[in-house]
Structures are given as structure tokens and as C-alpha cells.
Amino acid sequence: MLTDDSLALHTDAYQINMIYTYWKQGIDQTPVVFEAYFRKMPFHSGYAIFGGLERIIKTLQKLHFSNDDIVYLNSLKLYDNEFLTYLKNWRLQSTIRAAREGEVMFNNEPLLQVDGPLIDAQLLETLLLNVINFQTLIATKAARIASVTAGQPLLEFGTRRAQELDAALWGTRAAFIAGFDATSNVRAGKLFNIPIAGTHAHALVQAYGNDYDAFHAYATTHKNVVFLVDTFDTLKSGVPNAIKVAKEFGDKINFQGVRIDSGDMAYLSKEIRKSLDKAGFPHAKIYASNDLDENTILNLKIQGAKIDVWGIGTKLITAYDQPALGAVYKMVSINGNNTIKLSNNVGKISTPGKKQIWRITDRKDGKSEGDYLTFYGEDPNNSDSLDMFDPNHPVISKTVRDFVAKPILHDIFVNGQLVYDLPDVFAIKEFSKRSLGSLWDEYKRILNPQTYPVDLAQDLYDAKINLIHKIRKDIMEMDR
Numbered sequence: 480m481l482t483d484d485s486l487a488l489h490t491d492a493y494q495i496n497m498i499y500t501y502w503k504q505g506i507d508q509t510p511v512v513f514e515a516y517f518r519k520m521p522f523h524s525g526y527a528i529f530g531g532l533e534r535i536i537k538t539l540q541k542l543h544f545s546n547d548d549i550v551y552l553n554s555l556k557l558y559d560n561e562f563l564t565y566l567k568n569w570r571l572q573s574t575i576r577a578a579r580e581g582e583v584m585f586n587n588e589p590l591l592q593v594d595g596p597l598i599d600a601q602l603l604e605t606l607l608l609n610v611i612n613f614q615t616l617i618a619t620k621a622a623r624i625a626s627v628t629a630g631q632p633l634l635e636f637g638t639r640r641a642q643e644l645d646a647a648l649w650g651t652r653a654a655f656i657a658g659f660d661a662t663s664n665v666r667a668g669k670l671f672n673i674p675i676a677g678t679h680a681h682a683l684v685q686a687y688g689n690d691y692d693a694f695h696a697y698a699t700t701h702k703n704v705v706f707l708v709d710t711f712d713t714l715k716s717g718v719p720n721a722i723k724v725a726k727e728f729g730d731k732i733n734f735q736g737v738r739i740d741s742g743d744m745a746y747l748s749k750e751i752r753k754s755l756d757k758a759g760f761p762h763a764k765i766y767a768s769n770d771l772d773e774n775t776i777l778n779l780k781i782q783g784a785k786i787d788v789w790g791i792g793t794k795l796i797t798a799y800d801q802p803a804l805g806a807v808y809k810m811v812s813i814n815g816n817n818t819i820k821l822s823n824n825v826g827k828i829s830t831p832g833k834k835q836i837w838r839i840t841d842r843k844d845g846k847s848e849g850d851y852l853t854f855y856g857e858d859p860n861n862s863d864s865l866d867m868f869d870p871n872h873p874v875i876s877k878t879v880r881d882f883v884a885k886p887i888l889h890d891i892f893v894n895g896q897l898v899y900d901l902p903d904v905f906a907i908k909e910f911s912k913r914s915l916g917s918l919w920d921e922y923k924r925i926l927n928p929q930t931y932p933v934d935l936a937q938d939l940y941d942a943k944i945n946l947i948h949k950i951r952k953d954i955m956e957m958d959r
């Protein structure tokens with residue numbers, strides 16, 4: 480039995496097969512640059528929140544082929560022993576740049592860039608995409624949910640519905656950095672220092688056979704209590720018994736409120752609010768859960784629902800309405816030469832060259848004018864004015880003056896060595912909030928947001944067009 484002691488084989492077989500070819504042919508150390516990006520905004524959102532960096536850093540720091548990895552590869556009888564020794568000695572050599580975790584990002588701009596030997600870039604692709612695709616998706620969904628609750632507490636309840644253990648754990652961390660306040664996952668609390676929170680389940684009421692006995696037992700054993708009131712009949716039994724127990728225990732407990740998990744939550748919450756107020760508990764909160772997301776929450780608010788705390792599981796943790804971000808990872812440079820992936824679908828043509836993203840912000844109000852992609856090493860801050868144009872419709876353009884250009888990609892590893900100080904989750908959360916704050920509201924609305932400009936510098940645009948023409952011409956000549 481081989482042990483699960485490394486993540487080097489958490490990759491697709493084709494990566495190892497390509498690496499074998501590169502190594503056999505002596506091109507495995509060729510300098511290349513690959514970039515990871517997504518092509519379409521998830522959930523038709525006006526922005527995305529970058530997630531996954533911490534997990535990537537922690538994984539890459541210790542990435543190596545273990546003895547058991549080598550034993551397994553050897554058992555496949557596909558590779559030379561010498562190649563397996565080469566893999567055994569492999570260590571990360573690349574420079575890796577990425578957006579900071581929690582950063583607001585858009586389609587068709589690099590979230591992360593691997594700048595190093597071909598073997599590294601190829602070996603890391605699958606793992607990087609696996610992490611970025613999921614965590615960015617969940618962070619974005621969480622930010623959308625947080626955008627409609629206007630600061631009301633958001634509790635993450637998704638573990639039981641998530642796509643297995645890793646998704647629950649890292650998904651709840653992604654949700655936390657993008658706006659959630661606490662999680663029901665106790666392990667996430669332990670590992671990430673995220674606040675944990677929770678109420679109780681229907682099972683408690685079933686265990687005692689009725690609401691009163693269940694709430695009484697819970698109040699006897701806990702100081703802070705939220706009673707789940709919908710097990711049998713919310714208005715006839717759950718709420719009156721919650722109030723009865725709260726009155727009986729008085730100061731002995733901190734009666735935080737009640738939770739509803741079924742039925743018409745607009746109607747029920749209004750009725751419950753009246754009962755709680757009348758009984759002298761105006762500060763008791765109404766918690767709600769049951770397949771909620773940003774759309775149902777918005778709708779409940781329109782109906783005047785009196786809900787104070789939102790518990791969100793399934794639709795957040797599974798990214799129910801869009802289960803894949805679709806981020807890809809493409810080679811943009813080899814041996815210092817720009818390279819491109821062509822497609823009949825214009826939207827799928829990659830942008831060549833090692834790049835930097837600059838967030839162009841107005842010096843006066845700090846709001847973002849758009850993102851501006853340059854070749855790495857160019858700095859728009861050296862210009863007084865910038866001509867920004869839509870690369871898909873170059874006639875749509877604007878000239879920006881009095882701006883500050885902030886680089887979005889930062890060095891994470893340089894020549895294989897970690898150079899980045901990992902912020903804690905609270906700092907990441909705060910950073911994400913600030914980053915979102917620099918966007919105009921028009922990009923942040925839930926429905927039909929404005930499209931945020933992601934523009935190319937003129938020389939980058941020209942290089943892309945010229946490369947497309949050159950490749951098409953070369954192919955036509957070969958065809959003759």
C-alpha cells in the first residue's frame with residue numbers, strides 16, 4: 480500500500496508524459512511563462528474575488544516527489560529510471576507572481592503567472608487550476624451574497640452539502656475572506672482561526688419529542704441560545720415555546736434569537752418579529768436558512784422579511800448556479816519570445832507575452848477606471864496620460880489623466896524561494912473589502928452589471944494582432 484504523502488502526482492498524466500518528452504529531448508529547462516486566467520465572469524458577476532493563494536503557497540513550499548510517488552511511477556513501466564531519479568531530485572525553481580488573495584479580478588487577465596523552466600510550469604498547471612478554480616468561484620459567490628445583506632451577519636453552513644472534505648474546508652475559508660462572518664465547520668475554525676457559530680438541528684427537538692423540553696434542555700446546558708422553531712409548527716409551537724423558555728430562564732441565558740428553516744420566510748419572519756417584540760425580546764434576532772443565495776435574499780428583503788442573520792449552505796459551497804469557473808493556464812512566452820494559442824472563437828485567443836496588470840485608479844477619488852495590461856517591466860506611471868481602449872472594440876476608448884497605476888501581480892516565489900509574507904485571514908478579508916470598495920457600484924450590482932474595462936497597452940495589442948497574422952500567414956504558406 481502506497482502512502483498519500485505528497486501532492487506531486489496531483490496532476491494529469493499528460494503533464495508527466497510531456498515532461499518526459501521535454502526531458503528526453505533536452506528542453507525541460509527552457510524558460511517559459513504561463514498565465515492562469517478565466518474567460519467569462521462567473522454568475523454574470525461584474526467582478527470576481529481571487530481565492531486559493533494560501534493553499535497554493537503552502538503546497539508549493541513542500542512540493543516534491545516522494546519515494547512512494549517514484550515507486551508508483553516506476554510500476555507504470557512507462558519511464559526510464561534516470562527520469563525517475565530526475566523527478567526525485569526536482570525542486571521548484573520558478574518565479575511565481577499572483578494577485579493577492581481577496582483581490583478583485585476580472586476575466587482575461589492573469590490571476591497567477593509561472594515564470595521558470597518548462598518542467599515547473601507544466602508540472603504545476605493542474606494543481607494550480609484545481610485550487611484557483613474552486614476557491615475563486617466560492618469567494619466570488621460569497622462576495623455576491625454579502626453584497627445584498629448589507630452588513631447583516633452571514634454564517635456559512637455548507638459542509639454537509641459540499642463536494643467532499645477539501646471543498647468544505649477551503650470553501651468556507653474562501654467565503655470568509657470574501658464577506659462571511661463565521662462558519663459552522665469546527666475544523667475550519669481550528670485550522671484557519673475563522674470564528675465558528677451555530678444553532679441546533681431539528682434532531683434536538685425530535686430527541687426530546689417537543690419544542691418546550693428541547694429548548695429547556697438546551698437552555699439548561701448553554702449560555703448563548705438560538706432556538707430552531709420550525710420542527711413541528713413554527714407559529715403555534717416553536718415560537719411560543721421559545722419565548723416561554725426564554726422568560727423562564729431570564730438572565731441565566733443569553734437568548735440570541737430563533738431560527739427558521741422552512742416555509743414562507745417573509746411571512747413567518749414578520750409574524751415572529753411581532754411575537755418577540757410583544758414578549759419583550761426586541762433584541763432577539765431572527766435567523767434564517769433553507770437554500771438561500773443572493774437572489775432569494777434580495778427577494779425576501781423586497782418582501783420586507785424581518786430576518787437579521789443568514790445561514791447559507793448548499794448554494795454557496797457548491798456554487799450551485801455555476802459549478803465551474805473555467806480558468807485556464809496558457810503558455811504566453813517561450814525562450815523570451817511571445818507565443819499565443821489561436822482559436823476560431825475570438826474570445827478564446829490568448830494574449831501573448833509575460834504581463835503585468837495595472838489597476839488604474841483616479842488620484843482624487845481612488846475609484847478604479849479599469850485594468851490595463853502591459854508587458855512585464857513597463858510602468859504606466861511613467862506616462863501623464865493613458866489611452867485605454869477595449870481590445871475587442873478598439874474604437875471604444877478613453878484618455879485617462881491624473882491616475883495612479885497599481886500593480887496587481889506580486890512576487891510570491893522568486894527562483895523557487897518564498898518571498899511573500901502571507902497575511903492572516905482577517906487581513907485578507909479586510910484587504911478584499913477595500914479592493915471591492917474601489918469599484919464603482921455599477922460593476923457590483925447583482926443583475927446586469929456594467930462590464931469593467933480590461934484593456935491592453937497599445938504595444939501589447941499590436942503584438943497580439945501581429946502574432947495572429949504571422950501564424951495565419953505561416954500556415955497558409957505551409958499549405959501551398
Ligand SMILES: Nc1ncnc2c1ncn2[C@@H]1O[C@H](COP(=O)(O)OP(=O)(O)OP(=O)(O)O)[C@@H](O)[C@H]1O
Pocket residue numbers: 740741742743744745746768769770771775778779782
Ligand atoms: N417568501 C419567500 N419568497 C421567496 N422565496 C422563499 C420565501 N420563503 C422561502 N423561500 C425559499 O423558497 C425555497 C423553497 O421553500 P419551500 O417553502 O418550498 O420549502 P420548504 O419550506 O423547505 O419545504 P419543507 O417544509 O418541505 O422543508 C427555499 O429556497 C426558500 O429559501
Ligand SMILES: O=P(O)(O)OC[C@H]1O[C@H](OP(=O)(O)OP(=O)(O)O)[C@H](O)[C@@H]1O
Pocket residue numbers: 636637639640679680681682740768769770771790791792793794
Ligand atoms: O439550506 P442550506 O443553505 O443548504 O443550509 C444548510 C442546511 O442544513 C441544515 O438542514 P438539514 O436538513 O441538513 O439538517 P437539519 O435537520 O438540521 O435541518 C440547515 O437546517 C439548513 O437548512
Ligand SMILES: O=C(O)c1cccnc1
Pocket residue numbers: 636637663676677678679680738768790792
Ligand atoms: O448551526 C446551524 O444552525 C447549522 C449548521 C449546519 C447546517 N445547518 C445549520
